[in-house]
Amino acid sequence: MSLLLGLPATAAIAQEINVVSWGGAIEASQVKAYNEPFTAATGIGVKAIAADDPASPLKTQIEAQNVTSDVFDVAMSDAIRLCDEGALVEIDPADLPDGADGTPAADDFLDGALWECAVGNIVAGTVISFNRDSFPDGAPSTVADFFDTETYPGKRSLAKSVKRTLYLGLIADGVPAAEVYDQLATPEGVDRAFAMLDTIKDDVVWWEAGAQPPQLLADGEVTMTTAYNGRIFDAMINEGKPFDIIWDGQFLELNAFVIPKDAPNPQAAMEYVKFASSTEALAGQARYISYGPARKSSTALLGLYQDDKTEIAPYLPTAPEHLENAVMDDPEFWADHDAELTERFNNWLASD
Incomplete structure (x- = not known):
């Protein structure tokens, strides 16, 4: 997976971003599928911060005008509400990577997974x-x-x-x-x-x-x-x-990545969102947790659960046969x- 960061290599290596997520199994899956590969590809470190509901610290930081984290993984309903309040960075689907099969991002994500300021990750x-x-x-x-x-x-x-x-x-x-x-x-x-x-x-x-x-x-x-x-x-x-x-x-229900306005590292935060919402990264997360990737093109890349014997696809809510009703x-x-x-x-x- 290639990324055009537009950042000098020395700056990339020196950077670290804070990503606030849900802790537990979700965080563990994100570290393996997103954070470690992102750092390997870009030199940008990722500090994972756990919260019972990441929307809570996000709202607190925004209200205090002291935003200390760069990316938050929140429920889509919270993302939409905060976007409507003007608290989040707008994200153009055209800036997101195409699917591994060449499908533009705007057509590759499941219905409802892309909003003005939010990029869906798991379902x-x-x-x-x-x-x-x-x-x-x-x-x-x-x-x-x-x-x-x-x-x-x-x-x-x-x-x-x-x-x-x-x-x-x-x-x-x-x-x-x-x-x-x-x-x-x-x-x-x-x-x-x-x-x-x-x-x-x-x-x-x-x-x-x-x-x-x-x-x-x-x-x-x-x-x-x-x-x-x-x-x-x-x-x-x-x-x-x-x-x-x-x-x-x-x-x-969808979770989504958002970037608050006044994030300390907005450019690196956007690169993280682009990387973590790619076909490959979303498919990779399913190796560690049985939630479905928000991209359609990820389905073809699904493999075994981390026990190395269980095919994960039949257990995902986004399996095509599970979406019929x-x-x-x-x-x-x-x-x-x-x-x-x-x-x-x-x-x-x-x-x-």
Whole structure:
């Protein structure tokens, strides 16, 4: 991979940028796939800084007018909001590298992965998972099966989050993923979603932290749950749990790189974003974590997970067959409707 930095070699070697990300497994995957290769290619050091939610220190630094980091990896909804507030550097897709197959960046990224000030990197899915041992006579395979407690008995677990839960009621009631937001924008569609959730409400155990769903499955407290796909992959592959994933109706969310205005090293920061959002780098990250690359051209380069025996592609939320009935997070929709739908969701939770 070649980069035209426009920087003298001595300046490049002397530089270091701060990149704020999520810590844990995501940071570890970025160090291997982005940071170390970037430093090897450019001589620019990368200091990884962990945050529970990188948007929080980003907002704090902007408000204090003391920006000390160069690149932040944030949820796309936060990127859009901060961009609208004029706090981020605009990034022209034409400045990003073409895909490895020659596809221009503007056409190579998944829908919603490029915004005015943000470049998508990974796509995470909230999926349905189940314990295979709970269904010896036949496994569930659809969102409708999740709601069918007669055919597939047992407790369910759902996220205590209107964004990651309400849409499932519509999918279970036969609404195609492409029409979910149209339905949720109407009182009738919202009523329809809650009516379906009513049918399983008494059987639901609610989760709030990502570690809870696989534990609930492992302990036998529930037979099916929604969960972050990466958590279930880890339980299946690294812990040998007898879990499986239903990709029907998964909810996709994007993380994205942003550069704050007044970043200490804006030119090096932009080179980092270009490098880390390339076809090869995004495909490389999937070797270390089961989240999907935001570029279509990365799919052809996917290989083995870091255990050197598991093909990673079938476990990624961005696998083409997993996108057939997937719902992509719509930050603009939620900016308009989050408050009202959250209020109704909380009132519904508190009602008998």
